[in-house]
Amino acid sequence: PNIQYEQLRRKILNGVQEMWYFVSGELKKLQKQALALSPQLATRITRVLEEGVVHKRSLITDMDTLSEVDGYAAWREKEASDLSNLVQRRLDYLQNPEDCGTARKLVCNLNKGCGYGCQLHHLVYCFTVAYGTERTLILKSRGWRYRKAGWEEVFLPVSRTCTDPSGQTHSHWPGRKDTQVVELPIVDSLSPRPPYLPLAVPKDLAPRLARLHGDPIVWWIGQFLKFLLRPQEATSNMIQEASIKRDFKRPVVGVHIRRTDKVGTEAAFHPLEEYMAAVDEYYNLLEMKQKVDRRRVYLASDDPKVIAEARRKYPEYDIVADPDVAKTAAVSTRYSDSSLNGIILDIHFLSLSDYLVCTFSSQVCRVAYEIMQTLYPDAARRFRSLDDVYYYGGQSSHIQVAVLPHHARDMNEMNLEQGDLIGIAGNHWDGYSKGKNLRTNQIGLYPSFKAQDRIETADFPTYPQVPL
Ligand code: GDP
Numbered sequence: 001p002n003i004q005y006e007q008l009r010r011k012i013l014n015g016v017q018e019m020w021y022f023v024s025g026e027l028k029k030l031q032k033q034a035l036a037l038s039p040q041l042a043t044r045i046t047r048v049l050e051e052g053v054v055h056k057r058s059l060i061t062d063m064d065t066l067s068e069v070d071g072y073a074a075w076r077e078k079e080a081s082d083l084s085n086l087v088q089r090r091l092d093y094l095q096n097p098e099d100c101g102t103a104r105k106l107v108c109n110l111n112k113g114c115g116y117g118c119q120l121h122h123l124v125y126c127f128t129v130a131y132g133t134e135r136t137l138i139l140k141s142r143g144w145r146y147r148k149a150g151w152e153e154v155f156l157p158v159s160r161t162c163t164d165p166s167g168q169t170h171s172h173w174p175g176r177k178d179t180q181v182v183e184l185p186i187v188d189s190l191s192p193r194p195p196y197l198p199l200a201v202p203k204d205l206a207p208r209l210a211r212l213h214g215d216p217i218v219w220w221i222g223q224f225l226k227f228l229l230r231p232q233e234a235t236s237n238m239i240q241e242a243s244i245k246r247d248f249k250r251p252v253v254g255v256h257i258r259r260t261d262k263v264g265t266e267a268a269f270h271p272l273e274e275y276m277a278a279v280d281e282y283y284n285l286l287e288m289k290q291k292v293d294r295r296r297v298y299l300a301s302d303d304p305k306v307i308a309e310a311r312r313k314y315p316e317y318d319i320v321a322d323p324d325v326a327k328t329a330a331v332s333t334r335y336s337d338s339s340l341n342g343i344i345l346d347i348h349f350l351s352l353s354d355y356l357v358c359t360f361s362s363q364v365c366r367v368a369y370e371i372m373q374t375l376y377p378d379a380a381r382r383f384r385s386l387d388d389v390y391y392y393g394g395q396s397s398h399i400q401v402a403v404l405p406h407h408a409r410d411m412n413e414m415n416l417e418q419g420d421l422i423g424i425a426g427n428h429w430d431g432y433s434k435g436k437n438l439r440t441n442q443i444g445l446y447p448s449f450k451a452q453d454r455i456e457t458a459d460f461p462t463y464p465q466v467p468l
Pocket of ligand 1: 116262363
């Protein structure tokens with residue numbers, strides 16, 4: 001397929017979704033006003049909402065079907081697998097130098113003072129810089145808060161041939177090109193910042209990724225997780241046993257509800273009903289195409305109370321959850337050994353779900369979403385975040401390009417000319433996004449469908465030693 005076709009297909013899907021966010025959001029506001037004035041009018045609006053959502057589902061289903069019958073489905077599968085194999089072989093090449101004694105190295109300490117999802121993102125950040133600088137990643141993980149013996153007891157070592165951090169010359173970041181061993185700090189104190197940081201994807205892969213995938217950076221991050229999270233046998237067995245014990249079956253919607261220490265500090269509270277409304281909508285859509293025997297939810301949370309609440313309020317659902325969640329996710333022992341298996345399993349099952357409903361402010365859900373990308377040619381649309389758009393901690397700016405002009409209708413909105421660059425702050429999932437117009441420096445709301453993500457690229461090494 002040509003790239004215009006693939007991008008247009010995704011743009012229409014996105015446009016339908018955004019139009020419905022807008023129309024339903026506005027109608028619900030009108031409905032509230034109507035209730036006070038005229039019950040008949042309110043009822044009428046309810047009918048429009050009820051028919052309208054079916055109309056939306058029908059359009060999305062047709063677009064999904066189009067991608068099944070347009071003759072390119074096999075190509076998408078093959079292209080995704082070819083691209084992934086290429087990146088995995090490059091990582092393998094980078095990580096297994098012939099002579100570790102002379103190899104250039106980048107040392108990364110896993111023990112960033114934060115949770116498991118955050119540490120995985122820290123590790124992936126190290127790995128992208130290693131890839132960008134053609135240095136073998138050396139992982140220091142002794143005394144890891146989640147497993148004292150280190151990473152290698154849980155996952156395969158990041159290298160078969162080279163794990164020794166020693167070398168002829170040492171330096172802190174950035175060092176010189178010929179410094180053998182460079183230590184990388186956490187991204188928060190990284191200076192100077194190299195061009196390889198997210199949201200940048202390698203220029204040599206960008207044209208293929210732009211055609212294949214709805215959000216290339218998420219695919220790119222997913223590839224590093226694919227390499228890093230190859231389980232040790234014991235971990236693999238643990239996952240197998242849990243799949244059987246929890247009777248994990250598809251279709252299933254993965255729901256992650258982050259509460260406790262996150263709420264009020266880094267994220268707002270969202271009631272269970274908000275998550276479940278998104279789950280319902282996923283199944284309503286799915287039922288246009290297939291019969292669904294049971295509506296299943298894989299529910300992960302750091303708050304056991306919300307799992308009990310879900311089972312009480314939604315008896316018509318099969319709610320699968322960690323039976324030991326009270327122990328594994330306890331706040332008191334949260335960031336320690338006893339919680340590792342719990343969080344590995346929750347992320348695993350979330351990533352295997354057909355669709356994710358969560359808050360992207362949580363790294364747990366973002367990791368699951370990233371891993372999910374390794375399981376489909378393009379899983380960019382398989383989520384509903386109740387708060388943030390996708391981001392990567394420490395990322396360089398997230399830029400959108402205006403594809404249509406916009407004239408502000410009130411003080412909260414901003415003007416757009418076609419081609420304007422916008423630093424997007426967030427999508428309000430009501431038809432509008434908020435951002436800063438980089439041409440005018442105006443900050444304000446704009447209709448989400450009038451702008452599109454710009455794909456960021458950087459000149460990464462191209463690994464010509466690894467055959468295409
Ligand atoms: P964030 O704080 O939500 O962005 O994610 P982090 O992974 O950095 O830190 C949160 C930590 O809380 C996790 O690493 C887990 O230890 C725990 N946690 C959060 N959500 C869950 C969950 O759904 N299941 C389990 N088992 N633990 C969780």
